[in-house]
Amino acid sequence: MSDDVVFGRLRALLGSSGVERDADGVPRATPETAEALSLVCRLAHEEGWKIRVEGHASWLAPDAPADLAVSTRALDQVLSVSPADLVATVQAGAPMESLRRRLAEEGMWLAIDPPGRPDRTLGSVAATGTAGPLRQGFGPVRDHVLGCTVATGDGRLVRAGGRVVKNVAGYDLTKLQVGGFGGFGIIAEVHLRLRALPRADVTLVAHGQRDALSSAARDLVAANLLPGALELLSPALAAEAVWVLAARFVGTDAAVQADVRRLGADSGLAWQPLPAEKTAAFWGLVARGSLGGPITLRLGVLGDGVDDTLDLVAHDLDEGLVSAGPGAGMIRWTGEGPVERLRALRRAAAAREIPMTLERAPWPVRRALGHFGAYREGVGQVVARLRDSFDPGKCLSVALEGAE
Amino acid sequence: MKPELLDALGRIVGPRWVRHRRAELATFTMDGLPTRESYPGVVVMPVSSAEVREVVRLLYRTGVPFVARGAGTGLSGGAVADPGTVLITLTRMNRVIQVDPVRRRAVVQPGAINARLSEAAAPYGLHYVPDPSSQAACTVGGNVAENAGGPHCLKYGVTTNHVVELEVVLPDATVVRLGSPHGDPWGPDLVGLFVGSEGMFGIATEIVVRLEPLPASVRTMLADFPTVRGASEAVSAVIAAGIVPAAMEMMDRACVAAVEASIYAAGYPTDAAAVLLVELDGNADAVEVEAATVTGILRERGAREVRSASTPADRARLWQGRKKAFGAMGRIAPDLAVQDAVVPRSVLPDIMDRIAEIRDRHRLSISNVFHAGDGNLHPNISFDRHDPELAERVGVACREIMAACVAAGGSITGEHGVGSDKIDYMPWIFDPETLAAMRAVRRAFDPAERANPGKVIPLHACREWRAAPGVE
Numbered sequence: 111m112s113d114d115v116v117f118g119r120l121r122a123l124l125g126s127s128g129v130e131r132d133a134d135g136v137p138r139a140t141p142e143t144a145e146a147l148s149l150v151c152r153l154a155h156e157e158g159w160k161i162r163v164e165g166h167a168s169w170l171a172p173d174a175p176a177d178l179a180v181s182t183r184a185l186d187q188v189l190s191v192s193p194a195d196l197v198a199t200v201q202a203g204a205p206m207e208s209l210r211r212r213l214a215e216e217g218m219w220l221a222i223d224p225p226g227r228p229d230r231t232l233g234s235v236a237a238t239g240t241a242g243p244l245r246q247g248f249g250p251v252r253d254h255v256l257g258c259t260v261a262t263g264d265g266r267l268v269r270a271g272g273r274v275v276k277n278v279a280g281y282d283l284t285k286l287q288v289g290g291f292g293g294f295g296i297i298a299e300v301h302l303r304l305r306a307l308p309r310a311d312v313t314l315v316a317h318g319q320r321d322a323l324s325s326a327a328r329d330l331v332a333a334n335l336l337p338g339a340l341e342l343l344s345p346a347l348a349a350e351a352v353w354v355l356a357a358r359f360v361g362t363d364a365a366v367q368a369d370v371r372r373l374g375a376d377s378g379l380a381w382q383p384l385p386a387e388k389t390a391a392f393w394g395l396v397a398r399g400s401l402g403g404p405i406t407l408r409l410g411v412l413g414d415g416v417d418d419t420l421d422l423v424a425h426d427l428d429e430g431l432v433s434a435g436p437g438a439g440m441i442r443w444t445g446e447g448p449v450e451r452l453r454a455l456r457r458a459a460a461a462r463e464i465p466m467t468l469e470r471a472p473w474p475v476r477r478a479l480g481h482f483g484a485y486r487e488g489v490g491q492v493v494a495r496l497r498d499s500f501d502p503g504k505c506l507s508v509a510l511e512g513a514e
Numbered sequence: 515m516k517p518e519l520l521d522a523l524g525r526i527v528g529p530r531w532v533r534h535r536r537a538e539l540a541t542f543t544m545d546g547l548p549t550r551e552s553y554p555g556v557v558v559m560p561v562s563s564a565e566v567r568e569v570v571r572l573l574y575r576t577g578v579p580f581v582a583r584g585a586g587t588g589l590s591g592g593a594v595a596d597p598g599t600v601l602i603t604l605t606r607m608n609r610v611i612q613v614d615p616v617r618r619r620a621v622v623q624p625g626a627i628n629a630r631l632s633e634a635a636a637p638y639g640l641h642y643v644p645d646p647s648s649q650a651a652c653t654v655g656g657n658v659a660e661n662a663g664g665p666h667c668l669k670y671g672v673t674t675n676h677v678v679e680l681e682v683v684l685p686d687a688t689v690v691r692l693g694s695p696h697g698d699p700w701g702p703d704l705v706g707l708f709v710g711s712e713g714m715f716g717i718a719t720e721i722v723v724r725l726e727p728l729p730a731s732v733r734t735m736l737a738d739f740p741t742v743r744g745a746s747e748a749v750s751a752v753i754a755a756g757i758v759p760a761a762m763e764m765m766d767r768a769c770v771a772a773v774e775a776s777i778y779a780a781g782y783p784t785d786a787a788a789v790l791l792v793e794l795d796g797n798a799d800a801v802e803v804e805a806a807t808v809t810g811i812l813r814e815r816g817a818r819e820v821r822s823a824s825t826p827a828d829r830a831r832l833w834q835g836r837k838k839a840f841g842a843m844g845r846i847a848p849d850l851a852v853q854d855a856v857v858p859r860s861v862l863p864d865i866m867d868r869i870a871e872i873r874d875r876h877r878l879s880i881s882n883v884f885h886a887g888d889g890n891l892h893p894n895i896s897f898d899r900h901d902p903e904l905a906e907r908v909g910v911a912c913r914e915i916m917a918a919c920v921a922a923g924g925s926i927t928g929e930h931g932v933g934s935d936k937i938d939y940m941p942w943i944f945d946p947e948t949l950a951a952m953r954a955v956r957r958a959f960d961p962a963e964r965a966n967p968g969k970v971i972p973l974h975a976c977r978e979w980r981a982a983p984g985v986e
Contacts (some may be wrong), residue, residue, distance in 0.1 A: 194860035285706025364803030410698025441695020481700035495958035
């Protein structure tokens with residue numbers, strides 16, 4: 111389809127302010143409402159056009175082949191906040207950092223610290239399920255999402271979940287969307303579960319050899335000393351000469367002080383508290399570290415498998431930029447490597463019952479490997495049927511599975 | 515049911531585990547909901563994953579629908595089957611297969627009783643967190659189907675937050691493993707999708723759950739308030755102070771009266787308008803300080819007295835009335851309509867006023883016991899289902915209460931599920947497009963819609979949705 115035809119049709123639908131061209135001349139729709147987003151999807155479905163979804167393009171590159179791009183950039187409003195109920199409804203294009211500031215003004219906090227830049231959109235974080243170190247204490251992204259409004263590939267609006275913190279009405283469609291990489295629709299709005307802004311927020315770091323630090327982390331978990339974040343960072347990611355173990359305690363003053371005292375007493379490591387004014391910068395560095403190479407992977411592995419799995423990754427690829435949560439059960443690796451090596455790593459991990467998800471990579475790598483892939487027996491068919499029901503025209507240009 | 519089918523089922527599980535005489539089926543005509551009653555065609559009781567698979571394969575070949583059932587403690591009529599349907603009871607599959615204290619995981623069969631799982635983990639200082647009031651009887655498989663909650667879900671989350679992997683027999687007898695025993699799932703979050711699907715996606719035959727450490731220190735506080743509004747405001751004030759209690763439970767005057775008149779009397783003040791239980795857990799020093807803060811907040815908001823307990827025996831006494839509240843209500847009338855709805859926490863006082871108004875207008879006896887921290891209400895109506903005029907008024911009142919909760923921005927169920935009881939309310943909170951999407955998701959797992967047919971999704975209210983390929 112010629113770009114001009116697509117452009118003209120989009121302009122007729124959204125008005126001239128709702129469509130532009132990206133650097134390559136691809137028409138880009140910037141709908142301001144969920145309804146407008148669904149209309150764009152319906153048009154694409156009817157015409158058989160491929161859609162690429164973008165936020166601020168700061169995490170996944172906007173490089174999937176498509177007849178048109180849909181940006182959530184203009185879907186950036188905080189639609190409602192309720193400090194008394196600790197819930198908010200936010201459009202998918204809202205940048206995480208401005209959302210954080212807005213919530214903090216009213217004494218609220220979203221306990222998600224995703225990798226990437228501070229202007230990453232909420233929709234990007236939700237669609238890719240990329241939790242950061244706070245996953246240790248506050249759970250994966252899905253635990254913070256009460257519901258969402260999604261435009262399907264054929265332009266229907268599905269309103270999953272609700273705005274209350276406990277809800278079992280109907281099937282939990284939200285779970286499919288969070289971490290679904292946009293394969294089941296485009297997230298337009300998210301209902302968030304919030305917390306009261308923590309009264310105390312203290313980070314301590316210890317330096318040393320990798321295996322000693324990961325062993326110490328396991329000991330802390332075994333002793334039930336469970337910080338909000340407990341993250342093992344590779345030297346390259348931490349910009350240090352050796353590995354770093356960082357523990358972040360958040361909560362009431364009393365709880366944090368008690369945990370910090372125990373940390374000093376129980377662990378054999380030389381913990382150094384970070385000055386309060388450096389804490390945000392430290393975790394910002396950790397988050398941005400995952401952008402230090404073109405490819406980011408996550409592997410699901412619990413504490414006792416972290417060392418072996420890091421060896422496996424280093425063997426197939428290289429040490430890379432690593433941020434691992436031995437308690438939360440996740441390793442995030444960023445670096446560079448050929449598709450064949452990545453595929454071999456996924457196979458080797460699968461043989462150890464370790465799932466490997468491709469979080470970000472250039473399109474050729476995503477297309478070859480898929481975000482997921484290596485499904486267990488029988489699961490691929492279920493996923494294919496689910497995808498078909500949310501995107502029957504296969505309009506969403508998303509590589510959930512590889513092209514093996 | 516055709517004799518050939520009974521014979522074939524008998525060959526899989528052994529004839530003594532196939533029940534089809536009317537007297538044998540009587541036990542299985544209801545679950546915990548008193549207003550739905552139906553005889554299943556036959557009850558079959560497999561003992562292993564392999565037997566479940568063979569039973570499901572037989573039913574797939576013969577096109578017979580089925581309903582999976584645990585202990586039958588559900589409160590939404592979800593585990594009730596009609597005469598054309600096979601009821602697959604999983605209570606013989608009740609083993610805790612493995613407890614891994616290092617990885618803090620347990621593997622259980624679906625018929626394992628919730629409380630037995632925590633008992634099996636206790637020697638390692640661990641427990642399984644979701645603790646529905648029926649935990650002494652309900653099964654983990656049933657908890658998975660309903661995404662069950664419980665008092666301690668305020669801080670630690672509901673069933674979906676604690677299940678990491680499932681072995682599932684799909685309705686075409688395919689066996690799949692969803693999720694991962696480790697941290698991150700394989701592919702999309704199909705465990706999250708399956709939990710709470712009310713037996714309509716398949717049968718979970720093995721469940722891997724996360725275990726959590728038993729808290730080092732626990733403090734339970736009981737405060738009584740002269741007004742429900744004061745107690746509700748205290749709940750919000752505690753959470754706004756940045757404290758996340760393990761549980762915050764409220765009982766109204768009618769509930770306290772029922773408890774205190776029963777053998778479960780816990781010494782609750784019967785003249786209070788509301789009694790609030792707050793439980794804090796964690797590091798001993800922190801619990802001490804937070805307890806002082808909470809006590810201050812409760813008093814500020816009008817608590818007349820705040821009692822506090824730290825020893826297991828004293829805590830159990832404070833909890834007793836709450837845990838046994840449903841049993842205590844059984845004294846009042848033969849039947850109890852246990853309702854379940856959710857509202858934003860901030861509107862709790864208004865909803866309580868509204869429920870009182872509905873109660874008075876329909877001349878009913880309603881006692882309220884609820885998870886105040888997350889706005890999950892349980893208005894319980896005592897009645898006798900053999901009195902048709904009274905049962906009619908109960909039905910109307912339930913509907914009005916639900917409508918009020920939905921109008922306040924809430925949901926029709928927080929932890930009991932939709933089942934057959936609330937299917938008519940689904941269009942109140944979901945539009946036709948969303949209901950149709952739910953149906954389409956169900957058909958991705960169960961294209962012929964034979965697993966627990968007729969529950970949750972009101973088909974007439976769905977917008978037409980493209981069927982998955984290979985259907986019909």
